[in-house]
Amino acid sequence: MKVMQLLPELNSGGVERGTVEIAHALVKQGHQSLVVSNGGRLVPQLEAEGSSHISLPIHKKSLSSLWQIRPLRKLIEQHQPDIVHVRSRVPAWLTHFALRGIPAQRRPHLISTVHGFYSVNRYSAIMTQAEKVIAVSDSVVKYITDHYKNCPPEDIIRIYRGIDPKAFPHGYQPSAQWINHQYTLFPQLENKFLICLPGRITRLKGHETLIDLIEQLQPDYPDIHAIVVGGADPKKAAYLDELEATIQNRGLRDKITFVGHTSEIREWLALSDIVLSLSNQAETFGRTALEALSVGTPVIGWNRGGVAEILSSLYPQGLIDVDDREALFSAVKHHIDQPQHVDPVTHFSLDEMCNETIKLYQRVLSENRI
Numbered sequence: 001m002k003v004m005q006l007l008p009e010l011n012s013g014g015v016e017r018g019t020v021e022i023a024h025a026l027v028k029q030g031h032q033s034l035v036v037s038n039g040g041r042l043v044p045q046l047e048a049e050g051s052s053h054i055s056l057p058i059h060k061k062s063l064s065s066l067w068q069i070r071p072l073r074k075l076i077e078q079h080q081p082d083i084v085h086v087r088s089r090v091p092a093w094l095t096h097f098a099l100r101g102i103p104a105q106r107r108p109h110l111i112s113t114v115h116g117f118y119s120v121n122r123y124s125a126i127m128t129q130a131e132k133v134i135a136v137s138d139s140v141v142k143y144i145t146d147h148y149k150n151c152p153p154e155d156i157i158r159i160y161r162g163i164d165p166k167a168f169p170h171g172y173q174p175s176a177q178w179i180n181h182q183y184t185l186f187p188q189l190e191n192k193f194l195i196c197l198p199g200r201i202t203r204l205k206g207h208e209t210l211i212d213l214i215e216q217l218q219p220d221y222p223d224i225h226a227i228v229v230g231g232a233d234p235k236k237a238a239y240l241d242e243l244e245a246t247i248q249n250r251g252l253r254d255k256i257t258f259v260g261h262t263s264e265i266r267e268w269l270a271l272s273d274i275v276l277s278l279s280n281q282a283e284t285f286g287r288t289a290l291e292a293l294s295v296g297t298p299v300i301g302w303n304r305g306g307v308a309e310i311l312s313s314l315y316p317q318g319l320i321d322v323d324d325r326e327a328l329f330s331a332v333k334h335h336i337d338q339p340q341h342v343d344p345v346t347h348f349s350l351d352e353m354c355n356e357t358i359k360l361y362q363r364v365l366s367e368n369r370i
Contacts, residue, residue: 002032002110003361004081004108006091008059010040014287015087015115017042017354018161022085023051025354034079036091045350058091065090066097073098076108083361085111089118092126102231114140116284117305132364134357135287137306157360161285162353165268168294170344174267182271184316186257192225193336196272196297198265198288199279200242201232206278209325211246214255216329224255229268231261265328270295274335276327277301286310287325294345300331314345 003026005019012270019035020042026033027050034052038059054075058068072094076084084099086092092112099107111136118124127133128144128151135141135158144156183190195214199205214226222365232240240258242336247256260270265288269275275292282305289299289307293314301307302322311319317340320327 001026001083001361001365002034002079003083003085004034004076004079005085005087006036006058006095008090009038010035010042010046010053012041014161014285015038015113018113018115019087020046020049021350022048022354022357025358027051029358030082031358034081036075043363051324051370058094061090062332065094067186068094069097070129073101077102077106079232080106081108082163083111084108084367085113085361086127086130087113087115089124089126092129093123096126096129109342109368111360111364114144117143117282124148131155132157134360136161136335137309139282139305139309140320149216157307159353159356159360160348161287161290162169162348162350163287163290163294164350165294165345168269169293170294170296170342172266172270178264178267179271182259186259187259188254189225189227191223193221193223194272194274194276195224195226195332196229196292197226197278198229198269198275198292200230201228201236201243203239204280205230206248206280207243209278209328210276211243211250211252211272212325213332214252215250217332217336218255221333224336226256227272228256228258228267229262229265265291266295269297272297273339274332275299276306276332278307279307283307290345290348293342296342296344298335298340298342300328300335310348313347315342 007019009013023033023035023046035046036054036056038057039055043053056068076098084095087093110130111132112130114127115136125148129146133156135156141156141158143150145153166272185284197210210226217224244255247253269292275297277289284306286307290310292299298318299315300318303319304322
């Protein structure tokens with residue numbers, strides 16, 4: 001089987017990681033894997049794991065991207081994949097037009113993955129116009145069925161994202177050397193009860209809620225300390241300054257630490273006593289919440305989207321009503337007063353995700369074989 005996946009770029013993020021993971025699984029199972037994108041940091045890993053990468057500028061939300069239809073059609077005709085799997089809207093539109101120029105009997109099968117709660121419009125509808133549409137959670141299935149009535153429910157396949165339990169083993173502890181190095185960089189964290197908010201610095205992640213929570217907790221719990229794990233894009237620098245000013249004005253400078261962008265998310269999640277998920281909008285999946293639970297750190301989060309599905313299944317005591325600040329305060333207080341145990345995570349695995357996806361590819365091929 002030859003599978004061609006298309007996405008804008010291969011830098012960082014859930015879409016990119018999922019693409020590389022499926023590519024690796026395809027190669028491991030003896031299939032051929034091609035990925036078309038504008039390139040990025042993950043290309044060397046992709047190629048080292050046995051896939052071929054083809055660079056094509058299919059990343060811009062601009063009319064100029066239409067110039068890529070013909071080159072993309074040529075690529076498809078040259079490589080003759082059995083399956084073309086689109087993971088984003090611009091590549092999906094370009095593929096739609098490219099395939100129209102190929103005779104029906106020579107066209108590959110088309111699969112899409114809906115990774116996000118996209119704005120509801122004709123531009124986004126393209127993600128639901130494939131033979132099979134993969135949704136990354138039940139919340140995404142509901143989003144598609146609510147907003148895109150032309151997409152037959154039997155064509156929507158829920159395949160949860162997954163993580164490698166070996167990469168996030170239950171009970172994982174960072175090395176003493178790593179911990180000591182962090183305490184050298186951030187001495188204020190030593191001997192503290194650490195409350196972690198992971199994620200990029202954007203208005204969506206709930207940083208203001210975290211600041212309010214720490215302000216409310218600190219009179220009774222002098223040993224708490226919040227860590228914000230994630231970097232700020234240069235475009236978000238003003239928002240980071242705004243957060244820093246709020247923290248300063250409320251006298252919380254020694255209570256909240258921004259550790260910046262890191263590739264050591266596992267270490268930070270394991271070092272933390274609680275991880276919070278406070279996004280202002282529903283997340284389609286919530287991989288970081290799953291990673292935290294996998295290493296054994298309790299997660300407290302709003303009851304919506306993919307995070308709610310993960311918590312309902314793995315750690316229901318961490319679920320709280322959306323935007324209920326009092327419930328958040330009580331839940332965190334309870335976790336400080338009585339440290340909680342998290343059972344080992346037995347599903348939402350990377351193997352499950354890869355196997356279900358590859359089985360879907362094979363099913364589409366066998367159903368349509370004459």
